[in-house]
Amino acid sequence: MTKNLPLTRRNLLKGVVAASALPMILNAPYAQAQAAKRGGTLTIVSWPAPTYLNSGITTSGPETLLGGKMFDGLVDYDIGYVPAPALAESWDISEDGLTITFHLRAGVKWHDGEPFTSEDVAFTIMEILKVHHGRGRSTFANVTEVRTPDELTATLVLSAPAPALMKALNASESPMMPAHIYAGADIMENPANTAPIGTGAYRLAEYNRGESIVMEANPDYWDEGKPHIDKLVVRYVADGSTRAAMLETGEADLIASSLIPPIEILRLGAMPEFEVTQRGYEVSSSMHLMDFNLRHEILGNKLVRQAFAHFIDRDWITQNIWFGFGQTATGPMPPAQGDLYTAEGVPAYPYDLERAEALLDEAGYPRGDNGIRFSLFIDPLPYGEEPLRASEYIKQQAAEVGIELAIRTADMGGFVKRIYGDQDFDISTFTGSAGIDPTIGVHRFYWSKNIRPGVSFSNGSGYSNPEVDALLEQATVEIDPEKRAELYHTFQRLVMEDVPTLPLTATERVTIARIAVKDHTPRAIGPFGTLADVWLDR
């Protein structure tokens, strides 16, 4: 398939990606030293619109984008994911990892003028994040108590070490919420969920449900001199091409999270008025994965799954379906997970049709008289174009080795019910956020205790390997970084031997902005962070 490619638009684009887009992205100029100018309105265009205006009670994307603007976290993260002071000025972690003490910043005020204290930290963690936040439940699972010896000290008491916790304290992941607004009433029903009171750099000025949000600079923000802009506007527009056109005409200044068609990113990125950067997404690296339903007689056979790994050219998918915005996956974890990631000693399954055919023969599924070995369904994730395009490619590749795949499409409700509710599927594809730590985004797909009917993006393949379970459970509480990395390296080797799930691409998202927009990504988290540093060079 990869040979003798006809001269199509896509193949031409492939050349464009290789020749211009990637160097452009890697060398994206980044202004840091210039003095910030004051004033102006920054307009972001996004989709879909949020339900709530805080990210403490949901992990949904639209809320995550807004979370850090009106709220703060205990810490923020510098490049390289190094914790940096935010609402907490400093912190001590005990040697056994069982107590974490945060020393809070003095003089911080909520948007309604009330002081921010350790009570707010205790309430947010114990009553909001641990109960209502989809990931907070696991992040803070080991936190049994938050002690508040004085107004500016909050001590987390843990039943077991939680090495992932210190990576999940930024504003969009774990926003600190006001106890005086939320205590004593139903959290999910609180009117403040759509009229937020935070400590963040911006205050809500105007909310047009489903259409737009206008935020204004918080004059009492604790980080003096910030924010630099007067207004921050987020508009919601359903059509990707219109979003791109709005950026081009100047109706919008910034688009986060690759929310325009890849071809538009390449086209606009090549223009001098725009800057494209992949920075700012290390916290939210995602993988596009393919689940085999191990309950299925044919797919329960490891040799068949390994054959799939051989006949799918994952490089081709990365370059052509994702237009080069990603890295070919080597295992269950993305390279963004740093030292915990490895490709060493991990079975690689190079693209090899003959090897795939041999494995299928060996598995006991020879080609029939019509050349077909067996037929299966593939259910691509109904989100964006790419999953469907990838499954079309996989279908063609499968045909090369005598497997007949039928693509079945549904909407999200139907997909979730079929794959995770009824488990009535053969192969599914989906994109999972891998999180900054594997405990947040990777364990769920492989840990046998997470085979939970009805729960979306749980262990959908039904994979159960006691050895893998043991590794994951140890890694959850291991505080020695080297030992922890070793556990994950072994995990990656084991899982790629069994291939219950075939990782296809570690997708990379980009921010595309007008060059007048400066310092939107000074730290590890880009537009999904606080945007307190952003300024306009106009």
Place this chain on the structure above:
Amino acid sequence: MADAAVPRPAADRLRPALRFLGRRLLQALIVMLLVVLLNFSVLQLAPGDMISVLSGSSDMTAEQMVSLRAQYGLDQPWLARLGIYLFNLAQFDLGYSFRNAAPVATVIAERFPTTLILVVASVIVSLTVGTLMGVVAARRAGSLADLVLLAVALVFYATPSFVIAIVLILTFGVTLGWLPIGGLVTVGAGLTGWAWLADLVAHLILPVIALCTFYVAIYARLARASMLEVSSLDYVRTARAKGVPEWRVVYVHALRNALLPLVTMAGLQVSSLIGGAILVETVFGLPGMGRTAYDAIFERDTNLLLGVMFVSALCVVLVSLVVDLLYVLLDPRVSLE
């Protein structure tokens, strides 16, 4: 015709009108009930519920899903939920949209004005332009002008509105930079008075053109055909014989009769645009009723979808009533009986 002109006592004329309205009200109630039943049942057939969709876009534990289903009453059998919905509806309570964290009535009240502006502007513009094109073409039937107008109408008729929308965006938004392309107003600009109105009109031009082209074509062809038909009738010849000026013959005598099929079509246009402008609403980032219903289907937001359908159906019923009344006004041969 002579009979209709004979004056009758007022009470006699009022009674059929009341009977007519009563009958229409009963019909409307039946239609509304059917709309609710049908939409409710169709959504039941769709796989997965609101919580499955929600869990597809955010992390959720099994316990959270169970408690949310209980909170929203999704664990009840569907007949019980239908009963509760109808009971609330009878008290004009459209329920709560969980996706929008707001009552359905609030969401609709926010979205309806967008749709209303689009519909009213499109109907006025397309009816005026289409009728004029048709009349001009009819007066010069067979001429080059007629051919050109027919050809233009054919192109308008055959081009889908979203294609026109994209061409308009690329031409007037991106290339020329004359007009804004997203939303109804400049967000965050805080405009008031005339500046606000000018801003609104500038935002409306492209979407209204995109919504109009198809209907302009239909009105032009309808007006042309019906003008040609009417022009050969006796009363037009009589008017000419009386020495009525030509413009008056065309625009007063002939056009009034030729308008009837156009009024029918305008009623249909209003009805279809109220819920059916999804593509144009999507392309121009205008969250109106169509886009709201569309999103509600995918999010399995039953309350919101039923609410939008209910209000849309109500509008359609009202519009067809208005169309019937317009008939009576335009054509003395038609009465409410």
